[in-house]
Amino acid sequence: MNDAALFKNLYRYDGSTEGLLSAVSHILRHEEDPESIELRQQEGTLFSEGVFIATDPFRADELIERFSKRFPHNARDLLYCIYAEREGMETPLLHYIHLVARHGAGVRAYLTHPDVHAVQSLAKKVGREVHRFKGLLRFSMLEDGSYLAQMEPDFNIIQPVSRFFTRRLGDQNWFIYDVKRSLVSRWDRSALEFGTLESFHTPEFSAEEHEVRALWKTFFRHVSIPDRKNERLQKSNMPMKYWKYLIEKS
Numbered sequence: 001m002n003d004a005a006l007f008k009n010l011y012r013y014d015g016s017t018e019g020l021l022s023a024v025s026h027i028l029r030h031e032e033d034p035e036s037i038e039l040r041q042q043e044g045t046l047f048s049e050g051v052f053i054a055t056d057p058f059r060a061d062e063l064i065e066r067f068s069k070r071f072p073h074n075a076r077d078l079l080y081c082i083y084a085e086r087e088g089m090e091t092p093l094l095h096y097i098h099l100v101a102r103h104g105a106g107v108r109a110y111l112t113h114p115d116v117h118a119v120q121s122l123a124k125k126v127g128r129e130v131h132r133f134k135g136l137l138r139f140s141m142l143e144d145g146s147y148l149a150q151m152e153p154d155f156n157i158i159q160p161v162s163r164f165f166t167r168r169l170g171d172q173n174w175f176i177y178d179v180k181r182s183l184v185s186r187w188d189r190s191a192l193e194f195g196t197l198e199s200f201h202t203p204e205f206s207a208e209e210h211e212v213r214a215l216w217k218t219f220f221r222h223v224s225i226p227d228r229k230n231e232r233l234q235k236s237n238m239p240m241k242y243w244k245y246l247i248e249k250s
Contacts, residue, residue: 040090161176
């Protein structure tokens, strides 16, 4: 492929989620063969090869809304791959969305297609971590009566995990803090908000929380059966990298 052809078939975006979806929307609307197109993040140089697509929040929202309504399971795969923040997934995601729009939701089974395989494999990894944190996240009561849960997941999964707990703990005020990314979600019994913090100082636990933690550790210690202890199986189901914020392991 010569330089002119490469330039024509290469698009770039600003690196944001809205920018990615804006570029995908533009390509699907203006290119006859989206599967021949390559999509990359804009480089930090003045002169980058390819056509830069400016972020358009309206087009981005329109694309994800229409895609989610028509193909909910495929849309979840798309979002999970975005949460993964994996470099180089822009082109597979573009091709995946085009294939779904053209052939329907059944393309999830086309695992011999390299782009479908890449999206499905990554979405499954993210999905497994989301599922784990639904059971592993520990909320601690703070002095003001609200609750705080801290986590350090491999992927940026604060959104799906937080939405799960709006249903699970909908009658409580709580915060979920992703320590690795300085991201925070806040639920006030009616609305879920997301924000970014450059630094975060954990508020003091309530006196009741300290008592509950002590009781939980005692309970956990007494219900354990030494003869049936299987650390290898335990680490398989609950990897050690998640133990940092588990009360019974602290």
